[in-house]
Amino acid sequence: MSRSTTRFDTKKVNSELVTLTYGALVAQIIKDLENTDDVSKQLERLGYNMGIRLIEDFLAKTGTGRCLDLKDTADKIQTAFRMYLGVQPNVANWSAAGDEFSFVLDSNPLTDLVELPEDLKGLKYCNIICGVIRGALEMVQLDVQSWIVQDQLKRGSKH
Known part of the structure; x- marks a missing residue:
């Protein structure tokens, strides 16, 4: 037996696995609920539950303390x-009061x-991210609101 010399880019493989798995999850929720508003709410709830555990x-992994x-x-x-997620968001659009910002x-x-x-243009496909942020921060006693302002899937439209 010989060893295969094929090398995989594990970051790309992991990213593609996340993409496909999440896509399958969203497709199943769409099948179950049919209404895009209900699907968007369910994705946010799912993210929230993930956030309170993440x-x-x-x-534990970062050893960070309280936020200043x-x-x-x-x-x-x-x-x-x-x-x-293996991505670096940019922080932008700080409010004058310093109590609101955007991740890009x-x-x-x-x-x-x-x-x-076209029939799913009202879907907030990445609403799970909003839920994760809200759930995680709630667990460290920060009550926040999180929403998607602009979505690449909607070709620049705001919702």
Whole structure:
């Protein structure tokens, strides 16, 4: 027997696995619920439940302490995006009061290979991310709201 010399880029394989698995999950929820608003709500709820569990893993792996302010919170969320999705979001659009900001994703592994049909244009496909952020921060006593302002799948439209 000889050893195969084929090498896989594990980051690309993991990213594609996440993309395909998430796509299959969304397709099943669409089949079960049919209404895009209900599907979007279900994705946010699913993300919320994931977030309340992921925060423990994040804190254990990073050893970070309490956030000092919202900027520190944004930095730690950036770290979590790198750890769990392999992407680096940019922090932008800070409000004048410093109590609101945006994450801008140049690439999103959840939307690779995805194209929404016309009848699903109202779907908030990546709403799971909003739920994860809300759930994780709630577990560290931060009550936040999270929503998608602009979605690559909607070709620049705002929702």
